[in-house]
Amino acid sequence: MDGMGKAISKFLRPNAHGQDFGGITVPAIIVLGSPGSGKSTFINTVTQSNNLEICHDLNGGSQQGPTYVWDNEHSRVYVDTPGIQRDTNFAEFMLSIRDYLVRTVAPELVKLMRKPVSFSTYATIYVHRFTTTRLPHRPEDYRAIINRLFGPQSSKRFRILCTNWERVQEDARLNKIELICRSFGVEKEKVHCCQGTYPDACVFIDDLLKEGRTEGT
Numbered sequence: 001m002d003g004m005g006k007a008i009s010k011f012l013r014p015n016a017h018g019q020d021f022g023g024i025t026v027p028a029i030i031v032l033g034s035p036g037s038g039k040s041t042f043i044n045t046v047t048q049s050n051n052l053e054i055c056h057d058l059n060g061g062s063q064q065g066p067t068y069v070w071d072n073e074h075s076r077v078y079v080d081t082p083g084i085q086r087d088t089n090f091a092e093f094m095l096s097i098r099d100y101l102v103r104t105v106a107p108e109l110v111k112l113m114r115k116p117v118s119f120s121t122y123a124t125i126y127v128h129r130f131t132t133t134r135l136p137h138r139p140e141d142y143r144a145i146i147n148r149l150f151g152p153q154s155s156k157r158f159r160i161l162c163t164n165w166e167r168v169q170e171d172a173r174l175n176k177i178e179l180i181c182r183s184f185g186v187e188k189e190k191v192h193c194c195q196g197t198y199p200d201a202c203v204f205i206d207d208l209l210k211e212g213r214t215e216g217t
């Protein structure tokens with residue numbers, strides 16, 4: 001294994017207990033979705049900050065590459081990603097996010113914290129604008145790719161966050177949620193209607209990070 005290969009495997013190895021490590025372990029929450037779906041808005045809400053620029057053009061596409069926000073209060077890192085388009089190669093896209101976590105985010109957190117940093121868990125949120133009928137291509141592949149790149153537990157920590165749902169008539173919502181569940185191969189409990197508030201965002205993230213944990217960990 002070359003130097004970078006070793007570095008990647010070191011950072012990707014989950015270290016939930018921090019034993020024999022002398023540093024801190026932090027969850028990494030990757031926020032995906034179509035351009036303009038509300039990814040940056042959600043991260044600003046949950047981190048109670050205005051760090052990320054909000055795009056008011058309906059087509060979105062404000063971001064060229066990934067960026068991250070460190071949540072100091074909860075010791076979590078959120079990765080905001082460029083919008084996924086129909087022609088995005090999802091496997092390559094997620095590989096670039098993984099590299100970004102290892103090559104950029106981890107070293108910067110080490111500098112900030114002045115101690116070793118390792119990612120304990122990976123979780124993924126797919127932000128879906130409820131008013132659009134457009135679903136990303138082959139969403140059923142998403143979890144398989146996440147599984148391969150970030151480990152089996154990470155593919156369980158996967159949620160769909162629906163934004164703009166308040167603009168869809170109440171009696172049409174259930175059908176839409178069922179369609180989303182079928183497309184992504186997830187149960188209804190994994191789909192959350194975004195309330196746009198900090199308490200709601202916190203409950204959503206706590207629930208997501210609990211996923212896949214066994215008793216006592």
Ligand SMILES: Nc1nc2c(ncn2[C@@H]2O[C@H](COP(=O)(O)OP(=O)(O)OP(=O)(O)O)[C@@H](O)[C@H]2O)c(=O)[nH]1
Binds near residue numbers: 033053054082
């Ligand atoms: N009504 C409503 N508008 C929302 C919601 N979430 C985000 N928006 C609006 O949607 C627009 C796009 O939000 P962003 O957070 O910039 O979306 P994004 O996914 O980061 O966009 P890109 O980075 O350009 O891909 C903004 O005008 C937000 O104010 C929501 O839950 N409801």
Ligand SMILES: [Mg+2]
Binds near residue numbers: 041
């Ligand atoms: Mg954005």
